[in-house]
Amino acid sequence: MSKKKRFGISDALTRGLSETINVVENNLGVYRNIVLPLSRIELDPNNPRKLAIDLSDIREGIRPDDPSYQVKQQELERLKELAHTIKSNGIINPIVVYKLGEYYRVVAGERRCLASILAGKQEIEARTFNEKPKAFELKLIQWVENTAREDLTLDERLDNMKEIMNEYHKRHGEVEMTATLLKNITGLSLSQMTYYLAAINAPYDVREQIQKGTIRNLDKAALLAGVTSDEARQQAIEACIAGSSLKDLRGIINQQKIRKKTKSSLNPSTRGRSPSSINMGSTVKAEVVKTIISCVVSKKEYKHYMDLFAQINWMDLRQTTKAFRTLVELLETEMAV
Amino acid sequence: MEIIAFVNNKGGVGKTTCSKLMAEHLSKTQKMRTLCIDFDPQCNFSHQYLQMEIDPSAPEGLIPPIHPDYDPTDSEDADWDGRSSIAEIFYGHGVVPYPTYVENLDIAPGHAEKLLTAESVRRSEVVEKVHKQLANFLNSPDVRAAYDAVVIDTAPSKGPLTISVIKAATHIIIPSVMEEQPVQGIYGMLQLWMQESLARDKSRPLNLIGILPNMFKQTRLHRDILKSLQENSAISKYILPVKFSQRIVFAEVDAADSTPRSIFDFPELHVAKSEAMEVCSLISERIFA
Numbered sequence: 001m002s003k004k005k006r007f008g009i010s011d012a013l014t015r016g017l018s019e020t021i022n023v024v025e026n027n028l029g030v031y032r033n034i035v036l037p038l039s040r041i042e043l044d045p046n047n048p049r050k051l052a053i054d055l056s057d058i059r060e061g062i063r064p065d066d067p068s069y070q071v072k073q074q075e076l077e078r079l080k081e082l083a084h085t086i087k088s089n090g091i092i093n094p095i096v097v098y099k100l101g102e103y104y105r106v107v108a109g110e111r112r113c114l115a116s117i118l119a120g121k122q123e124i125e126a127r128t129f130n131e132k133p134k135a136f137e138l139k140l141i142q143w144v145e146n147t148a149r150e151d152l153t154l155d156e157r158l159d160n161m162k163e164i165m166n167e168y169h170k171r172h173g174e175v176e177m178t179a180t181l182l183k184n185i186t187g188l189s190l191s192q193m194t195y196y197l198a199a200i201n202a203p204y205d206v207r208e209q210i211q212k213g214t215i216r217n218l219d220k221a222a223l224l225a226g227v228t229s230d231e232a233r234q235q236a237i238e239a240c241i242a243g244s245s246l247k248d249l250r251g252i253i254n255q256q257k258i259r260k261k262t263k264s265s266l267n268p269s270t271r272g273r274s275p276s277s278i279n280m281g282s283t284v285k286a287e288v289v290k291t292i293i294s295c296v297v298s299k300k301e302y303k304h305y306m307d308l309f310a311q312i313n314w315m316d317l318r319q320t321t322k323a324f325r326t327l328v329e330l331l332e333t334e335m336a337v
Numbered sequence: 338m339e340i341i342a343f344v345n346n347k348g349g350v351g352k353t354t355c356s357k358l359m360a361e362h363l364s365k366t367q368k369m370r371t372l373c374i375d376f377d378p379q380c381n382f383s384h385q386y387l388q389m390e391i392d393p394s395a396p397e398g399l400i401p402p403i404h405p406d407y408d409p410t411d412s413e414d415a416d417w418d419g420r421s422s423i424a425e426i427f428y429g430h431g432v433v434p435y436p437t438y439v440e441n442l443d444i445a446p447g448h449a450e451k452l453l454t455a456e457s458v459r460r461s462e463v464v465e466k467v468h469k470q471l472a473n474f475l476n477s478p479d480v481r482a483a484y485d486a487v488v489i490d491t492a493p494s495k496g497p498l499t500i501s502v503i504k505a506a507t508h509i510i511i512p513s514v515m516e517e518q519p520v521q522g523i524y525g526m527l528q529l530w531m532q533e534s535l536a537r538d539k540s541r542p543l544n545l546i547g548i549l550p551n552m553f554k555q556t557r558l559h560r561d562i563l564k565s566l567q568e569n570s571a572i573s574k575y576i577l578p579v580k581f582s583q584r585i586v587f588a589e590v591d592a593a594d595s596t597p598r599s600i601f602d603f604p605e606l607h608v609a610k611s612e613a614m615e616v617c618s619l620i621s622e623r624i625f626a
Contacts, residue, residue: 007561009520018571020527024534024545033536 033094036126041113042103044142051075051110058117082111083118091116091125096141098129107133107141139164140186154199154216161196180304190308194333195222205230205237214241223249226336232256251276280328286320293327305330339624340475340487341546342506344529345513347522348493351551353381354587355512356490358600362617364442365601367625369485372434374423375447376471376498378456382490383422383446385591386437398449404433422448426474427455427467439599443484456498467497472505495525503529508544508624512551512581515559520566523548546623548572549616550580579616584609 043055052068053075062072095109104126106113116124133141139160165177168185175181182193195218199210202225209215215224220240227233232253239252254276283289297306308330312323341359343352356373364371375382380399383389389399400420407419421433423445434443455467474480475487491502503509511526513519533543548566553559563580567573581587586609589595597603603610 005557007558008565009517009562013517013521013524014565014569014572016524017527017566018569020524020531021571021575024531028534028539028542031535032538033532 031096031127031129033125033127035123036097036104036128038113038117038122038124040102040104041097041124042100042105043110043113044105044107053079053114055114055117058114079111079115079118082115086112086115086119086121094125094127096129097126098132100132104128107138139167153213154218154221155211155213157218158196158200158210162200165200178304190305191329191333192218195219198222198225198333198336201225203230203233205233209237209241217246219246220249222333223253223336226333227253227256229256280324284317286314286317289320289324290314293323296327296331302330302334338475338481338484338487340489340505340507341620341624342489342491342502342509343512344491344499344502344509344526345511345519345522346493346495346499346525347513347519350514350519350522351512351581352493353377353385353490355510355549355551355581356382356488357385358581358587358613359510359617359620360442360488361439361599361601362613363486363488363621364439365599366614366617367621368441370483371442371486371488372480372484373437373442373444374471374487374489375444376423376452376489376502377447377492378449378452378498379492380447380449383444386439386442386444387435387446388593389446392450398453400448400450401435401446404435406433420448422446422451423471424448424451424455426470427451432474452492452498455501456492456494456496458497464497468500468504471501475505493522495529500529503533503543506543507541508546510546510549510577510620512549514552515550515562515566517562520562544624545575546620547575547577549577549620552583553580554583577616577619579619581616582612584612 041055053062053072057066057072057076058079062069062076066072091109091112093109093112095112096107097104097109098107099105107129109126113124142160161182164185165182168177169175177197179190179193179197182188182197183190186193199206199218199221202210202221206215206221206224210221215221215237223246224233224236224240227236235256236249236253240249244252258274258276293309296302297309305327308326309323313319343355343359345352360371360373363369373382373386378398380389383401384399388402390402392398392400401422403419404421407417408414409419421431421435423432424447425432428451432445434445436442437444458464458467480487489502489506492498509526509530511523513523527545530543530545537543550559550563553563563576566576587600590598590600600607600610600613605611
C-alpha cells in the first residue's frame with residue numbers, strides 16, 4: 001500500500017505569502033510610495049556623497065566661470081548616460097524623500113533625480129517618510145543606500161560609518177562600539193562590521209593610504225590594520241599598493257609572524273620547510289568540535305558569537321567543519337583587531 | 338461608513354455568496370443601512386436582487402432593469418434612460434441605487450458592457466482615473482450620509498476594476514477555497530494589499546480582515562492546505578478562525594422563487610444559518626467594534 005497523500009501549498013507560494021505580509025507589517029505607516037513632481041525636490045546638503053553638481057547646474061546649465069566647472073562637466077556627462085536609460089526604462093528603484101515645508105528633501109537618490117530632470121521627466125517615483133527621519137535614521141538610510149554603490153570610495157564609506165557611530169553615541173551615550181552592536185544598527189553582517197571597525201581604528205599609515213585611495217578594499221584595509229609591528233605593516237602596505245591579492249597579503253603577513261617567532265625561538269624545528277600556518281588536525285567526532293566551540297563562546301568576550309552556532313546540526317560533518325572554520329576565522333579577526 | 342470588499346482574482350471561490358451573506362447580515366441583523374455594489378461584469382451579485390436584462394446591443398452582457406422610481410413623464414427624468422448601474426461613475430452620470438426586497442439594503446448593480454470597457458482601459462492616464470473613481474464616488478457626502486456600510490463584490494481579476502475597489506475599501510476579506518489555485522489568488526490579492534497599504538496615509542489604513550476559508554469540505558486536501566497556511570506564523574494570523582462549509586443550501590437560496598430567500602430567514606437552529614451568523618458576526622465585530 002502506498003503512503004497516504006499529503007497536500008500542502010508549495011514552498012514558493014508559502015514564502016511569497018509570508019514575505020508579502022511581512023513587508024506590509026514592517027513598513028506600514030513608516031513611509032508611502034507616491035509620484036512626486038520633480039519641481040518640488042531639493043537635495044540634502046548633508047548627504048555623505050560628495051557630488052559637485054547640483055540642481056541649479058542641471059536646470060540652468062553650468063556657469064563657465066564656476067570654479068568646479070571641469071568636475072561638474074564630467075559629472076554631467078555621467079548623468080547623461082543615466083538619463084538615457086531613464087528615458088527608455090524609467091527609474092528602477094524609487095528615490096527616498098521626506099517632506100520639508102513646501103519641498104521634498106532627497107534622502108537617497110540624488111543622481112536619479114538629476115538624471116530624471118535631464119531626461120525631461122516631470123515626475124519621479126518616491127518613497128516618502130511621513131515624518132522627518134531622525135538624524136540617526138537619516139544617516140543610516142543614506143549610508144545603506146551608498147554602500148551598495150561602487151562609485152563610493154572606501155574613505156567615504158568609512159567616513160559615513162564614523163558619522164553613524166557618532167550619531168549613535170549622541171543618542172545613546174558613550175557606549176563601547178563593538179562589531180555586534182554595529183551589526184544590530186546597520187543590519188549588515190558581523191564580519192563586515194568587524195572589518196569596518198578594524199579599518200576605522202587602523203594605524204595612521206593605513207589610514208593615509210585609504211585617504212589617498214591607494215587602498216580601496218575593505219578586507220585588505222582591515223587585514224593591514226591588524227598588523228602590530230610597524231615595519232611588517234609597512235611591507236604589507238607596499239605589497240598591497242603593488243596589487244597583491246587578499247590571499248597573497250595574508251601569506252606575507254603570516255610569513256612575517258613566523259620569521260619573528262623563529263628568530264626568538266630557542267629550539268627551532270630543523271627539518272623540512274618551516275610551516276606558515278598551524279594545522280588544526282582532523283577528527284571524526286563532531287562532539288570534539290562542538291566542545292571546542294562551546295568552550296570558546298562560553299568565554300565572556302566571545303559570547304556574542306553564540307547565536308552564530310545555535311543552528312548548527314552537529315550530526316552533519318560538513319556543517320560542523322564549516323562551523324569550526326568560521327570559529328577560526330572569527331578568532332583570527334578578533335585577535336587582529 | 339465602512340467599505341467592505343470581497344476580493345480574489347481566482348473565480349468561483351465564493352466572492353458573490355460571501356458578499357450576499359455579509360450584506361444581508363449587516364442590513365437584517367445589524368439594522369445597518371447597507372449598499373451593495375456589483376463591480377463584476379458578470380453581474381451575478383446584481384442578479385440576486387434585481388431582474389437583470391439582456392442588452393440587445395451587447396448580447397453577452399446584462400444590464401440593470403428600469404429603476405422603480407423612473408418616471409418618463411417627469412421632466413426631471415428627461416435625460417435619463419431609466420437604468421442606473423455603478424458603472425455610471427466612469428461616464429460622469431449619477432448612480433441611483435435600487436431598493437431590494439430586504440429592508441435597509443440597496444444595490445448599485447453592474448452593467449456588463451460598461452464595466453468591461455472600464456476594465457479594458459490601457460492608456461495610463463485613463464487607468465489612473467478608473468483607479469480613483471470608485472473612491473471618489475464613495476467619499477462623496479451624499480453617499481456617506483445615506484449608508485452605514487458598503488459591501489462590494491469584485492471581478493475575478495487584478496485589473497483596473499479590482500484596483501479601483503482596493504483603493505476605495507476600508508476593509509478587505511479574501512475568500513478562498515483551500516486548493517492550490519485559489520490560494521495562488523490570495524497571493525495576487527496580498528500583492529495589491531501591499532501596494533495600496535504602502536501608498537496610503539497611515540490615518541486611513543486598508544485593513545485586511547483576513548482569508549476566509551470557503552466551500553470547505555472535510556477532505557484531506559482542504560484540511561491539509563488549511564493546516565499548512567495555519568502553520569506559517571506570518572500567514573496564520575490572517576486566517577480567519579471561522580469558515581463557510583460547502584453547502585448546497587447557499588446555492589439554493591439564489592433561485593428567485595426560493596423560500597425563504599435569505600439564509601438569515603431560516604429557522605434559528607438551521608446549520609447554514611448558524612454558520613452564516615458565526616462568520617458574519619465575527620467579521621462585523623472586527624470591522625465595527
